[in-house]
Amino acid sequence: MMKCLHESFRGCEITDLDTPSLLVDLDVMERNISWMQQKAQRAGVNLRPHIKTHRTPDIAKKQLAAGAKGITVAKLGEGEVMAAEGIDDIFIANELAGDIKMDRLLALARKTTLAVGVDHPDHVKMLAETFDGESRPMEIMIDVDTGYHRTGVGSKEEILELAKLIRYRDSLKLRGIFTHDGNCYNATTISEVRSISQSSQNMMLEMAEFLRKEGIGVEEISIGSTPSLLVSEIMQGITEIRPGTYVFLDADQAGVIGTYEHCALSVLATVISCPAPDRIVLDAGTKALTFYFHRGNITSSPGFGLLKKRPTVYLKSLSEEHGMFTPPEDMAFRIGDKVEIIPNHACPTCNLYPVLYGVRNGQVQEEYKILARGMSK
Template sequence: MGELLLEELDTPSLLVDLDRLEQNLQHMQEKANAAGVKLRPHTKTHKMADIARLQLEYGAAGITVAKLSEAEAMAAEGIDNIFIATQIVGKKKLERLRTLAGKATIRVAVDSIEQVEQIASFFGDQVPVSLMIEVDTGQHRCGLESPEAVKLADFIVGRFTQVSLAGLFTHEGHAYHAVDREELKRISLRAQRDLIEASKRVEDKWGIQCEKSIGCTLSQLGGEILPDITEIRPGTYVFYDAAHAYFLGHSNFCAATVLATVTSKSGVERIVADAGAKSFTIDQRSSGIVKTSGFGIVKGHPDLLIRRLSDEHAVIVPGTSLVIGERIEVIPNHVCPTINLYDQAYAIRNGKVEKMFKVHARGCNQ
């Protein structure tokens, strides 16, 4: 690629600030190292194999993905240690899992006897993946409460000798609903203690070592890592977003923005930019410690509010400080679904495009 300046990019475009990205990768790896745990970042945030490779270069032990198709996209790019943190059900997906397991070391989430029986029946005497039991520590989405998670572990270890139980994990995503930092810390510590207690019961009964894996960027920002935890799986830390900026009180860590152009102006009442719901997320957080205002933060313009979005337009108030043709960068409220809207991101340093990141796992929802 010849040298390309930021001002030469068309809009809307997805930008990644390389200095901030590298800072974020380093800080989280240092946190993991200081706590003596493995970092297995969740790549559903960025969906980019180039950034996953950077995370591994900084010291990550492997990656986490949300879907089987994300794992396939990452394995196709040579990444060979992957945890699929959602449950896989059905013959078609198990056939794909078998192919994937020939290319990479794979862990898979389970939270029911039925899933384990499907996997054992499909693969027979040689199951090429190891299992991680999901523990529900308060999010009330997938997973089992601790006593039931222990029973599932007993079922796996006692009945299916050909199946490897790697450990237990939780996603303490309910931390995002905390009303203050103290509640955030309580949620984080409670989730870890529940996970550790269940894991130790399995270890004591069966004489095995369990991975004890937690995963939530916000809890890493606001809490400590208990000594018995062995792995953390934050995802959003790679870029952060407006929700985390409201929590932190600044946007200095926010590495991903959407570049847009002011295309319309109505006196001092409002301006309109050419990036809407099809360019960055329409998500809002209406309460709690990460409550957001509007539909994103206009970088460098704390006076502006993105009042509403339509498919291709952002309506911003007031209309006094910008003119038609001026360009803005928007920090999205929720960066993960924003990334999934783009084929590529422009990696920027000192106002120049240093490289391009392909969004390898864009649309990988199966």
């Protein structure tokens, strides 16, 4: 115990860890990484995993070692962290704006292979002016709205305008087009998820074909979202997939596939109070688990996370420092007991911790630093 507190936690039992602590089952994570990589290979597409889920360079390197083409990030700060750790093929699947961002993007592009998203002529203008005179052009991916209605262009006229603007600027190079079919999270059935995915992919293929007929080359057709890629086929002509949450899965994604067996991430918490027969209180609240959950769709959850190995026992309420659940009749809890909670959504949960403990057979084998924690600028 003292060794674990003052030196490395490697080799310790998870019960020796203080709480709340973030854990990942290495066997399950490695199977998830392998499963998605094999799916990409069978479809003949590149896998460019989104690292906003884990924000951890060591895990990104595991994905790359398994065969991933490069990585996807949501924010420039995440890309800066990953590049500093030696990852040299990064796509920022987002729009950037402002002088500060342009200066940082230029510095990053001088260190690594980079692409960035656009959906408006103003983005093209800012990027072209920033990279004017550079030894290599900035690679651009046009963001296409295929139904999520967040960012992206939604018409052929808009995408053609952007593609022509990019083509006429020497400091820019059009790599391709990308989308995020996040509207699949609102589906209520597996068949609806598949329908959304198929519609999104069809639109992307049509947009690419339209640009090609206009004489504009489209090298990459990139699609994303874990739910759709868990249950849908990848259509011929798609060149790249960008799932993120698949690496861990979570209670949300378990709702899609109908099992919690593939959930690798958990939060270790301690029972700190048993004030009533129907109430057990943990030392993990919104600052340890996130308040995030969906309602009324395929990723909906009846609570704020669930007890690992007891998929019917959900946390019924959270405050900042406390989580509460009603114990099942066949389980007794005492103050000091430790339990694992599968979080509803892995991405914001990881962003709450500096360290992720890699566990195998109940023992800590790895300590991953979540170096891109809080890197949301």
